[in-house]
Amino acid sequence: MDDGRTAVSDGSVEVPPYHSAVMPEPCTFSPREWEVLSGFWYPVAWSADVSDRPVGVTLLDEDLVVYRTSGGVVVARDLCLHRGSRLTLGWIEGDELICCYHGWRYSVDGRCTRIPSQPADRKISPRVRLLTFPVLERYGIVWTCLSAEPKNELPKWPEAEDPRFRRLGLPAQEWATSAARQVENFLDVSHFSFVHTGTFGNPDRTEIADVDVELTPYGLRYEFPYLAGNPASSPLGSQPNIMRVMNYDLTLPFCARLAIRYPEKGGDATHIIFDCASPVSAKRMRVFFFIARNFDPHTPSEELMAWESKILSEDQPVVQSQRPEELPIDLAEELHVQADRMTIAYRKELAKLGLGPAYSR
Numbered sequence: 425m426d427d428g429r430t431a432v433s434d435g436s437v438e439v440p441p442y443h444s445a446v447m448p449e450p451c452t453f454s455p456r457e458w459e460v461l462s463g464f465w466y467p468v469a470w471s472a473d474v475s476d477r478p479v480g481v482t483l484l485d486e487d488l489v490v491y492r493t494s495g496g497v498v499v500a501r502d503l504c505l506h507r508g509s510r511l512t513l514g515w516i517e518g519d520e521l522i523c524c525y526h527g528w529r530y531s532v533d534g535r536c537t538r539i540p541s542q543p544a545d546r547k548i549s550p551r552v553r554l555l556t557f558p559v560l561e562r563y564g565i566v567w568t569c570l571s572a573e574p575k576n577e578l579p580k581w582p583e584a585e586d587p588r589f590r591r592l593g594l595p596a597q598e599w600a601t602s603a604a605r606q607v608e609n610f611l612d613v614s615h616f617s618f619v620h621t622g623t624f625g626n627p628d629r630t631e632i633a634d635v636d637v638e639l640t641p642y643g644l645r646y647e648f649p650y651l652a653g654n655p656a657s658s659p660l661g662s663q664p665n666i667m668r669v670m671n672y673d674l675t676l677p678f679c680a681r682l683a684i685r686y687p688e689k690g691g692d693a694t695h696i697i698f699d700c701a702s703p704v705s706a707k708r709m710r711v712f713f714f715i716a717r718n719f720d721p722h723t724p725s726e727e728l729m730a731w732e733s734k735i736l737s738e739d740q741p742v743v744q745s746q747r748p749e750e751l752p753i754d755l756a757e758e759l760h761v762q763a764d765r766m767t768i769a770y771r772k773e774l775a776k777l778g779l780g781p782a783y784s785r
């Protein structure tokens with residue numbers, strides 16, 4: 425496709441509001457995987473971290489520049505059309521992004537509005553235009569899609585915007601694994617009694633009862649009751665165990681919501697964890713992790729997030745050790761037992777999206 429750099433016509437041309445990226449070079453995904461994955465929305469930054477200073481992120485091997493203007497957040501390919509320098513080295517002036525190298529200026533829709541080495545009245549073709557991508561801001565997150573026509577919607581998470589719930593997030597973390605491995609770990613319940621014995625894991629509850637996995641129009645969901653451990657460091661008091669009724673709700677491909685009810689805390693006491701994975705490459709991902717909670721308003725936020733951080737830090741080294749880093753979609757490639765039915769269902773749903781055996785090259 426036209427990447428803007430070949431444009432020389434100065435005629436008036438119709439330009440679409442956004443572009444679709446082409447697979448970058450080099451790319452760690454196969455062409456088929458990249459084609460499938462590039463059609464979805466992904467988180468790329470916390471809204472609070474996006475200002476009028478351009479920041480760089482990588483999504484599906486594509487380097488992007490993200491910045492805020494008075495008209496909203498812009499996400500564009502991090503590449504100046506003139507000599508290919510990084511736009512993240514530039515700055516914003518009057519809502520325009522200025523390249524640090526020769527000062528070309530780009531407006532919010534990516535069009536080049538000024539080339540300082542030319543007379544100001546020299547016309548610039550409207551086709552000299554950065555690749556800009558669809559952007560949404562929701563749940564305190566900036567989301568983008570590398571396709572001009574996203575094939576999914578953002579997850580529907582009412583509690584994330586409900587003032588009755590306290591919302592707390594962690595800084596985005598980069599993990600040396602694929603987005604799918606990280607999300608599968610979030611969906612996996614039979615590791616609790618091994619990996620999480622320092623937090624909520626109960627070493628005496630290793631057996632996993634049958635769980636019904638329900639397919640939804642956007643993913644899958646299931647409920648898993650777990651008599652959890654509850655050490656003194658837990659923000660839930662000091663009884664040795666506490667029942668967690670855990671409701672998982674996945675939005676394909678990489679966004680999960682886990683609502684945990686604690687019957688002992690009273691009827692609607694709910695702690696919700698949101699795990700949004702952003703695929704940096706086939707072997708690296710960033711997780712945007714936040715919680716929403718409607719009880720124990722006096723428990724300090726720092727205490728709650730220290731607890732969540734500790735749980736994540738128990739998972740991270742194990743998940744990063746998995747090989748291959750990519751999730752094997754072909755079920756023949758790893759061994760499965762009954763307790764894996766949720767993660768088997770996840771792999772099958774990823775296969776239905778079009779991710780194939782190549783995902784486990």
Ligand code: FES
Pocket residue numbers: 504505506507508509523524525526527528
């Ligand atoms: S490389 Fe950006 S203005 Fe020259």
Ligand SMILES: [Fe+2]
Pocket residue numbers: 609610615619620735739
């Ligand atoms: Fe875990």
